Amino acid sequence: MSDHDQEVLPPTPGARVGKFLGRSDVRQTFILGLLYTIVFVVLGRWIYPHWMPRVLSKQMQANEDIMIWFTVISAPIAGVVLAIATKSFMNMHRGDTPPEEGIAIRTNTPVVIVWTATSVLFCIVAIVWGLVALNTESIAAATDAPKSIVVDVTGSQWAWSFYYPAQNIHTHTLNLPVNQPVTFNVTSDDVNHSFWPVQLGVKIDANRLVTTVAHADPTATGPLDVKCAELCGLYHAYMETDGAIQTPADFSSWVSSIQATGGVQE
Numbered sequence: 001m002s003d004h005d006q007e008v009l010p011p012t013p014g015a016r017v018g019k020f021l022g023r024s025d026v027r028q029t030f031i032l033g034l035l036y037t038i039v040f041v042v043l044g045r046w047i048y049p050h051w052m053p054r055v056l057s058k059q060m061q062a063n064e065d066i067m068i069w070f071t072v073i074s075a076p077i078a079g080v081v082l083a084i085a086t087k088s089f090m091n092m093h094r095g096d097t098p099p100e101e102g103i104a105i106r107t108n109t110p111v112v113i114v115w116t117a118t119s120v121l122f123c124i125v126a127i128v129w130g131l132v133a134l135n136t137e138s139i140a141a142a143t144d145a146p147k148s149i150v151v152d153v154t155g156s157q158w159a160w161s162f163y164y165p166a167q168n169i170h171t172h173t174l175n176l177p178v179n180q181p182v183t184f185n186v187t188s189d190d191v192n193h194s195f196w197p198v199q200l201g202v203k204i205d206a207n208r209l210v211t212t213v214a215h216a217d218p219t220a221t222g223p224l225d226v227k228c229a230e231l232c233g234l235y236h237a238y239m240e241t242d243g244a245i246q247t248p249a250d251f252s253s254w255v256s257s258i259q260a261t262g263g264v265q266e
């Protein structure tokens, strides 16, 4: 810091921070940041969930929780950045002289420590959250495997087909009973696809000569959209089908109706 700065700024760091926070433009930016933060929290916590696909499984619930809470956690950062930008734009046309120089931020050790520690903390929260979620998921998959209904999923340009080995039926819609875990054995007949039953919160590679295994726990009944999530050629965008999470009784009668037509869905 130069001698000139020493003359202009209060001598102690505490006094400098006090002077900085006492400035009206800093206070206004802070209040604006707080308002933006509240808006983002309300959007993330209560509005966005209505725009997301319906939750029909534990996995989709976990996805939704992560989306909501990461939005809430990042709201203050987005709020402060947007507030500084707004305040700068609002002052731009006033012809004011720039505000007097505040405390240096880039070379200010306490500020650097605080923002580094805060960023590290956010990263650790994200990593730990992800690891716990992944681990819970694979433990659940292993525990549930014996009682799972199995579906062999095959992607091909440009359709999905399903085979239920225990029921011995071939289908092009994906119906499943509620409250029973499901194991998907996923592969492809040709190029790389990605199996994405949207409301189940599952998305997994469908590659030729490889079987990838995915797992889901349906928790509610409702319609299901199945899409391809890997660009796979000209009609990739049309590579979708539907299905449903059904009551066990409805699922049984659906299976029976297909078995009655020779085990192949018409």
Ligand SMILES: [Cu+2]
Pocket: 155, 156, 158, 192, 193, 194, 228, 229, 230, 231, 232, 236, 239
């Ligand atoms: Cu595809």
